[in-house]
Amino acid sequence: MGLVANAIEAAGMSTVVITVRPEVTQEVGAPRAIFVRFPLGNPVGEPGRPDQQRTILLAAFQALQELRAPGQIVETEFRWRRM
């Protein structure tokens, strides 16, 4: 993911990655990222939960606007609650 983000950023577009594997994102590197503690397969949340998905997107867009230097991964407060 970070490799693709980096290529897009190099082409003149700003990027933000939503990651559930921050150790991988950290190793590969991404210009901007947020980390959500969700399972692999659910970076944007649960199926049929547009409210939750929207909140994740807003957090990603907040990081897109606020981060000022490459390589930061913002750890969000979101936790997976499904039983």
Place this chain on the structure above:
Amino acid sequence: MQTATPDVVAQRAEKFARWVSNVSRPEPLGHSFVHTPARPLHWTPLRRRLSACTVALVSTAGVHLRSQEPFAVYAHEGDWSFRLIPGNVDTRDLTVTHTHYDTQDAGRDINVVFPLDRLRELAAEGVIGRVAPLHVGFMGFIPDPKELVGETAPAAAAELAAHGVDAVLLTAG
């Protein structure tokens, strides 16, 4: 484990609001970590305010149109190709092919890996300027990234740039 009673929800909302207000501080953030990655990172400052941005989605979750060729998920070398996804697709026409994560939830609601419906709503509300006319799907099982880095990721980026994209949201599986 907490249940989502109204005051728990309010508590979480307040914590999130604090995080959001902390993000713009110049000193080290409690919730972020900076690292030195293996490769130098590029940086493009956001060129216009978000509410004027054309925003695209790029995924490595194996998203593609049902009418497009699936990714070669059983190839031992992986598959570094990409699929172009028009911005006006019916999201019911999207599917995923990937063997390295549980795709069941993506099958129920593609937005969990490719939030196009949500992006459209944010555009309608004016949070973002517009949904890009083109989006991109990759399949992230690529053991040797040489072709991805050298060929297909730059090609996908060029397509997005040619369609006036300002900002890109990326998701893996």
